[in-house]
Amino acid sequence: MSGQIYLATAYLGMISALAIWTWTVLTRSHSLESRIEALEKSLGNGEE
Amino acid sequence: MKRLGEALTLAGMAGAGLTLWLGLTWAPSVAIEAFESPDAQRIFYWHVPSAWAAMLSFLFLFIGSTMWFFKRQQWAWRLHVASSEAGLATGLMCVLSGTIWGAAEWGIPWDWTDVRLNTFAMLTLLSLFLVLGRRSQPDGIETRDTFSTFGMYGFLLVPITYFATRIWQIRHPGPVVGTSEGSLNSDMGLVLLAGAISFTILIVGHIISGMRLADLELRLEDLASKYEEVI
Numbered sequence: 001m002s003g004q005i006y007l008a009t010a011y012l013g014m015i016s017a018l019a020i021w022t023w024t025v026l027t028r029s030h031s032l033e034s035r036i037e038a039l040e041k042s043l044g045n046g047e048e
Numbered sequence: 049m050k051r052l053g054e055a056l057t058l059a060g061m062a063g064a065g066l067t068l069w070l071g072l073t074w075a076p077s078v079a080i081e082a083f084e085s086p087d088a089q090r091i092f093y094w095h096v097p098s099a100w101a102a103m104l105s106f107l108f109l110f111i112g113s114t115m116w117f118f119k120r121q122q123w124a125w126r127l128h129v130a131s132s133e134a135g136l137a138t139g140l141m142c143v144l145s146g147t148i149w150g151a152a153e154w155g156i157p158w159d160w161t162d163v164r165l166n167t168f169a170m171l172t173l174l175s176l177f178l179v180l181g182r183r184s185q186p187d188g189i190e191t192r193d194t195f196s197t198f199g200m201y202g203f204l205l206v207p208i209t210y211f212a213t214r215i216w217q218i219r220h221p222g223p224v225v226g227t228s229e230g231s232l233n234s235d236m237g238l239v240l241l242a243g244a245i246s247f248t249i250l251i252v253g254h255i256i257s258g259m260r261l262a263d264l265e266l267r268l269e270d271l272a273s274k275y276e277e278v279i
């Protein structure tokens with residue numbers, strides 16, 4: 001393999017790792033927020 | 049805090065993108081006769097900053113673990129959680145890029161006799177253990193204490209990893225910055241500095257976001273138990 005293929009493979013791997021990690025943190029955060037909001041609403045309704 | 053974490057993460061990613069572009073187009077080539085694979089040398093512009101970011105994560109992990117263990121601070125546990133995930137992501141980036149560079153330059157991806165490679169891999173495995181272990185265990189004082197202990201003692205590997213190439217020069221190259229033996233020219237050093245700053249901003253942004261995430265998880269658990277009581 002040429003050096004450029006190694007270079008491209010390494011950068012693609014690192015960019016993918018960075019993108020997956022960032023995406024996971026952001027989506028987990030949004031998912032948790034909506035679940036918390038739903039539970040708070042349910043609890044609010046239950047107390048009324 | 050939500051916006052700060054996301055803003056820093058995005059700024060860090062933009063900086064990392066700029067570093068990548070400068071490393072590929074602007075940084076000078078290395079001497080062809082000095083390297084087996086001069087093209088692959090450009091992996092260095094993200095490999096070193098990701099190693100730096102991993103070391104910072106392990107430092108934050110140590111601070112979070114110690115402050116939780118001795119002071120029982122809730123923010124410290126969230127820091128432990130966020131920095132173990134950050135250490136895993138950046139550690140994997142560094143190991144992955146290093147093995148690909150090793151395959152290009154040395155002809156083998158890994159050297160089991162090299163202290164730097166193996167202690168860094170142990171640090172990455174430690175963060176993998178902390179991330180997976182925490183997800184499989186119920187949250188509680190005992191669980192937190194156990195993982196914090198690993199976070200504290202695991203930090204011993206950081207100075208060993210840092211000084212490894214100064215003490216035992218086996219296969220991993222020695223230091224190229226902050227030493228009189230450094231062989232980095234000023235343009236290369238500038239790109240590397242841009243990478244280090246970008247990855248520092250990125251890791252701080254990710255850790256802030258990760259701490260918020262840990263806080264949301266705890267709130268959700270708390271609300272879920274309240275919900276069960278009401279039902």
